[in-house]
Amino acid sequence: MSNPVGSLSGDTVYGSRIGMTEDFLERSRSSAEPWDMGDTKLSVETLERGVPGLYLSCFDMLLTEDATWLVKVSEASPTPSVPPTRMEPQEEPEQCPVIDSQEQGLSPGLEGQEEEQSLEQVQSMVVGEVLKDIETACKLLNITPDPIEWNTGNVQKWLLWTEHLYRLPHAGKAFQDLTGKDLCAMSEEDFRQRSPQCGDTLHAHLDIWKSAAWMKERCSVGDPKTTGSEELWSEADSSCSGQPIHLWQFLRELLLKPHNYGRCIRWLNKEKGIFKIEDSAHVARLWGLRKNRPAMNYDKLSRSIRQYYKKGIIRKPDVSQRLVYQFVHPV
DNA sequence: AAAGAGGAGATCG
DNA sequence: CGATCTCCTCTTT
Numbered sequence: 001m002s003n004p005v006g007s008l009s010g011d012t013v014y015g016s017r018i019g020m021t022e023d024f025l026e027r028s029r030s031s032a033e034p035w036d037m038g039d040t041k042l043s044v045e046t047l048e049r050g051v052p053g054l055y056l057s058c059f060d061m062l063l064t065e066d067a068t069w070l071v072k073v074s075e076a077s078p079t080p081s082v083p084p085t086r087m088e089p090q091e092e093p094e095q096c097p098v099i100d101s102q103e104q105g106l107s108p109g110l111e112g113q114e115e116e117q118s119l120e121q122v123q124s125m126v127v128g129e130v131l132k133d134i135e136t137a138c139k140l141l142n143i144t145p146d147p148i149e150w151n152t153g154n155v156q157k158w159l160l161w162t163e164h165l166y167r168l169p170h171a172g173k174a175f176q177d178l179t180g181k182d183l184c185a186m187s188e189e190d191f192r193q194r195s196p197q198c199g200d201t202l203h204a205h206l207d208i209w210k211s212a213a214w215m216k217e218r219c220s221v222g223d224p225k226t227t228g229s230e231e232l233w234s235e236a237d238s239s240c241s242g243q244p245i246h247l248w249q250f251l252r253e254l255l256l257k258p259h260n261y262g263r264c265i266r267w268l269n270k271e272k273g274i275f276k277i278e279d280s281a282h283v284a285r286l287w288g289l290r291k292n293r294p295a296m297n298y299d300k301l302s303r304s305i306r307q308y309y310k311k312g313i314i315r316k317p318d319v320s321q322r323l324v325y326q327f328v329h330p331v
Numbered sequence: 332a333a334a335g336a337g338g339a340g341a342t343c344g
Numbered sequence: 345c346g347a348t349c350t351c352c353t354c355t356t357t
Contacts, residue, residue: 304348322334
């Protein structure tokens with residue numbers, strides 16, 4: 001517990017990519033069937049085994065890519081055009097990581113010897129992304145960011161989440177009946193004993209969460225500067241401060257994060273509040289996860305949406321289309 | 332077949 | 345008690 005931030009501030013950083021969020025849910029059929037680990041087509045195979053240290057490799061690569069790219073830009077930027085790969089296309093973001101924070105970081109004026117600084121920028125960008133990821137996970141799972149506060153159910157949720165984000169073998173049982181406090185008190189060795197396969201990986205991820213919580217606390221108490229990512233947290237409470245979330249609020253939340261959920265729900269006309277559910281099953285699963293309703297499906301979700309007709313919250317657009325709805329009162 | 336409209340009873344916080 | 349959730353029938357796309 002000496003310096004929990006180490007894992008965030010050092011060169012090893014978080015490998016989580018929000019984009020995988022959806023993938024996780026893709027696999028988390030609400031039925032009783034075991035998790036279908038069938039197709040592991042993503043580039044995360046390396047993580048499957050939970051090789052120590054390897055789980056971060058994705059991010060490391062990312063960082064390197066980004067860094068070199070930044071350097072390139074700063075060196076010779078005759079073509080400020082488009083960066084090589086992984087640029088976010090028009091509106092349908094692919095599994096697009098870190099990069100959406102590019103806008104700020106890499107503007108035109110990266111000159112000369114400011115590479116160090118830009119590296120720092122990249123790092124803090126990344127920390128920001130990590131916090132965002134955690135924030136998103138919290139919203140989705142309806143748990144607090146600080147593991148210390150988790151009850152046994154929260155712990156199981158987190159485990160399930162992490163396991164499937166990183167294609168880890170299922171180890172939930174090994175951690176049954178443990179609270180977040182218990183978990184936090186456990187050493188890496190303890191983790192490995194409970195789960196020889198992925199205990200170390202889980203421990204590392206928990207460490208990241210602990211670090212993030214630690215940072216959050218430190219920032220909220222002390223100086224309001226640090227990494228420049230605290231706003232993310234305050235932004236986080238905006239929606240989860242109140243009572244149980246309403247379906248329409250939840251849909252709004254998803255719509256506000258096209259980066260994460262653009263492939264399952266998106267605006268057709270944001271001004272008019274018209275949106276389309278692109279993947280009904282997926283959105284239903286998200287909703288079910290949020291409300292702890294494993295049996296949720298689109299049939300039932302859509303029934304709930306239809307209840308809004310009478311209440312004047314959501315309606316069908318003038319030209320009715322399948323899976324397209326409209327907020328009566330756009331923001 | 333999947334989506335849409337609603338009725339109606341059950342549930343949960 | 346309100347906001348769904350659940351189940352269901354019938355219609356539309």
